Amino acid sequence: xxxxxxxxxxxxxxxxxxxxxxxxxxxxxxLMNFVNLAHGAFAMTGGYVCAVLVNNSGWPFFAALxxxxxxxxxxxxxxxxxxxxxxYTRSHLDQVLFSIGLTFMSVASVDYxxxxxxxxxxxxxxxxxxxxxxxxxxxxxxxxxIVICGxxxxxxxxxxxxxxxxxxxxxxxxxxxxxxxxxxxxxxxFAFTFAFGCGLAGLGGALSAEILGLDPYFPLxxxxxxxxxxxxxxxxxxxxxxxxxxLLGIGDVAGKYYVPKLGPxxxxxxxxxxxxxxxxxxxxxxxxx
Amino acid sequence: MSIRSQMLLxxxxxxxxxxxxPASAQDAVKIGLILPMTGGQAxxxxxxxxxxxxxxxxxxxxxxxxKIEIILKDDAAVPDNTKRLAQELxxxxxxxxxxxxxxxxxxxxxxxxxxxxxxxQIVMAAGxxxxxxxxxxxxxxxxxxxxxxTIIGDWAAKNGIKKVATLTSDYAPGNDALNFxxxxxxxxxGEIVEEVKVPLANPDFxxxxxxxxxSKPDAVFVFVPAGQGGNFMKQYAERGLDKSGIKVIGPGxxxxxxxxxxxxxxxxGTVTAHLYSTAHPSAANKEFxxxxxxxxxxxxxxxxxxxxxxxxxxxxxxxxxGGKTDGDALIEAMKGMKWESPRGPISIDPETRDIVQxxxxxxxxxxxxxxxxxxxxxxxxxxxxxxxxx
Numbered sequence: 001x002x003x004x005x006x007x008x009x010x011x012x013x014x015x016x017x018x019x020x021x022x023x024x025x026x027x028x029x030x031l032m033n034f035v036n037l038a039h040g041a042f043a044m045t046g047g048y049v050c051a052v053l054v055n056n057s058g059w060p061f062f063a064a065l066x067x068x069x070x071x072x073x074x075x076x077x078x079x080x081x082x083x084x085x086x087x088y089t090r091s092h093l094d095q096v097l098f099s100i101g102l103t104f105m106s107v108a109s110v111d112y113x114x115x116x117x118x119x120x121x122x123x124x125x126x127x128x129x130x131x132x133x134x135x136x137x138x139x140x141x142x143x144x145x146i147v148i149c150g151x152x153x154x155x156x157x158x159x160x161x162x163x164x165x166x167x168x169x170x171x172x173x174x175x176x177x178x179x180x181x182x183x184x185x186x187x188x189x190f191a192f193t194f195a196f197g198c199g200l201a202g203l204g205g206a207l208s209a210e211i212l213g214l215d216p217y218f219p220l221x222x223x224x225x226x227x228x229x230x231x232x233x234x235x236x237x238x239x240x241x242x243x244x245x246x247l248l249g250i251g252d253v254a255g256k257y258y259v260p261k262l263g264p265x266x267x268x269x270x271x272x273x274x275x276x277x278x279x280x281x282x283x284x285x286x287x288x289x
Numbered sequence: 290m291s292i293r294s295q296m297l298l299x300x301x302x303x304x305x306x307x308x309x310x311p312a313s314a315q316d317a318v319k320i321g322l323i324l325p326m327t328g329g330q331a332x333x334x335x336x337x338x339x340x341x342x343x344x345x346x347x348x349x350x351x352x353x354x355x356k357i358e359i360i361l362k363d364d365a366a367v368p369d370n371t372k373r374l375a376q377e378l379x380x381x382x383x384x385x386x387x388x389x390x391x392x393x394x395x396x397x398x399x400x401x402x403x404x405x406x407x408x409x410q411i412v413m414a415a416g417x418x419x420x421x422x423x424x425x426x427x428x429x430x431x432x433x434x435x436x437x438x439t440i441i442g443d444w445a446a447k448n449g450i451k452k453v454a455t456l457t458s459d460y461a462p463g464n465d466a467l468n469f470x471x472x473x474x475x476x477x478x479g480e481i482v483e484e485v486k487v488p489l490a491n492p493d494f495x496x497x498x499x500x501x502x503x504s505k506p507d508a509v510f511v512f513v514p515a516g517q518g519g520n521f522m523k524q525y526a527e528r529g530l531d532k533s534g535i536k537v538i539g540p541g542x543x544x545x546x547x548x549x550x551x552x553x554x555x556x557x558g559t560v561t562a563h564l565y566s567t568a569h570p571s572a573a574n575k576e577f578x579x580x581x582x583x584x585x586x587x588x589x590x591x592x593x594x595x596x597x598x599x600x601x602x603x604x605x606x607x608x609x610x611g612g613k614t615d616g617d618a619l620i621e622a623m624k625g626m627k628w629e630s631p632r633g634p635i636s637i638d639p640e641t642r643d644i645v646q647x648x649x650x651x652x653x654x655x656x657x658x659x660x661x662x663x664x665x666x667x668x669x670x671x672x673x674x675x676x677x678x679x
Contacts, residue, residue: 111331118517137528252496257496260486
């Protein structure tokens with residue numbers, strides 16, 4: 001019985017991690033209708049920034065995490081202003097080609113600068129190991145992930161639903177022309193949102209180095225997971241991707257534990273079943289565009 | 290001219306050049322070195338390239354009156370690239386040897402070309418048993434997974450390990466490692482309580498490790514590609530498997546000297562069987578390690594040794610043939626050759642053209658603040674037991 005809870009706990013932690021990594025993609029794809037396959041590259045950037053700060057410059061891990069967010073967000077805003085915005089009105093194929101090209105460039109440049117071997121971030125010893133909670137093994141690091149990601153999710157939901165910026169963003173997405181007619185600076189809103197999504201990815205990349213491993217191929221290896229989260233969750237809100245991440249995280253971990261021979265297929269089976277049942281994802285709105 | 294006849298002509302030209310290639314023995318002896326210099330296997334390529342350079346620095350670039358010229362090509366461990374590059378090297382550059390080969394599929398892709406061109410193919414890294422059976426022109430200076438996996442199986446059965454759970458990556462070398470381990474371990478009276486194959490691109494070991502923990506074995510036998518070893522060890526410690534007294538054993542690839550220090554103290558106490566450790570206590574090795582560290586500012590791992598011995602084999606074979614580069618004569622010269630490598634005494638099996646070497650049982654210990662695989666038992670002159678043709 002206690003094993004069940006350990007599995008559930010690991011699954012939730014894995015799901016939360018997927019959510020932080022992928023929710024930026026849900027925002028760009030769902031809210032801004034832009035297919036950004038280079039999303040993983042921003043996550044990787046965050047991971048490497050954190051690794052360099054902690055391992056080479058001796059920063060404490062918790063001080064480096066916000067920096068991972070900020071640096072990815074900065075690179076995001078620069079690229080958005082210089083490159084991405086020209087492609088908002090282009091076809092999805094153009095966007096895919098552009099962003100996949102960007103991904104390959106990021107892989108090659110990180111390989112060149114940092115080398116191709118996998119790197120680790122030195123963690124404070126307080127985060128290492130497991131402790132027993134009524135017989136359930138709880139990993140300290142995974143617990144931290146759940147806490148950080150849980151807080152982020154609540155904050156995101158509040159920002160989108162309750163703040164003025166949230167309503168501006170939703171307005172800009174629903175009808176950019178009307179929104180700019182009402183005096184909303186649509187490009188600025190988009191740039192900010194894009195940067196924020198990139199920042200979240202960067203934070204996710206830094207958090208995931210310990211569990212998923214960090215190497216220059218990160219953006220390519222995990223692109224498929226991000227896309228699964230967004231397609232299963234539907235891209236109209238962040239609740240969808242959040243639930244989808246949890247479902248996939250728990251499904252993946254439990255599947256690998258209970259049926260290790262089928263392990264890697266479980267996540268894809270869940271995806272196919274859900275998409276047959278609801279082609280627009282769990283919370284997708286039925287083809288409004 | 291129609292496209293069809295153009296293609297025929299081109300094919301004819303290629304065949305003609307292939308037939309001529311070995312005969313064009315003039316000035317320099319050319320060695321086509323095909324290695325993964327980019328991509329996930331790049332550390333293998335870099336180590337071998339470094340070792341080859343080091344050997345040539347130490348021993349000069351002239352053998353039997355002929356200059357040695359290395360042509361380095363990057364195949365990124367993609368077999369299609371390997372094949373194309375090998376063909377270009379043989380046809381256009383008229384190389385006398387092809388060497389390197391970071392992964393098994395790459396070595397296999399080039400094998401038919403070695404046969405066709407009668408060019409010796411020196412495998413310096415890839416470790417699946419079948420490779421040397423694919424062409425009579427293949428000689429290997431690295432290792433086979435059967436060598437280390439059978440030995441660790443024997444050792445575990447004799448040293449109080451009764452129940453083992455296995456965790457191996459689901460691809461050819463992983464399956465080789467698992468099968469040879471299982472064969473020798475169960476023959477020695479051991480029992481395998483849990484067998485898990487993890488996907489090659491596996492993001493998170495957590496569920497598999499939890500399964501290992503719950504099956505309460507004496508030890509976990511693990512084989513994952515070199516880069517993933519660090520992740521495995523970290524999560525192994527995170528889950529407290531080290532504290533519940535479960536040992537890690539395996540072939541030595543997981544504890545590659547190249548990456549060992551990055552794994553942290555979690556790796557301490559891991560027992561593996563392998564052909565080479567940077568800490569191998571011989572004069573030849575101390576000299577090799579010192580020279581390598583001085584030149585490249587990093588530790589040589591077993592891949593570097595495979596490359597170092599590979600280029601040495603080429604030098605010695607050329608000395609024996611008096612600088613002649615006829616493929617058959619070179620292969621004959623290499624068969625049965627013996628020498629003292631940094632890893633210990635090694636030889637080339639005249640029947641299989643595969644390497645015969647000592648396999649050492651080592652334990653990860655801290656020496657002068659760094660992690661090393663410290664050898665404590667030796668199995669001498671181990672042949673590859675994984676050949677299909679007996």
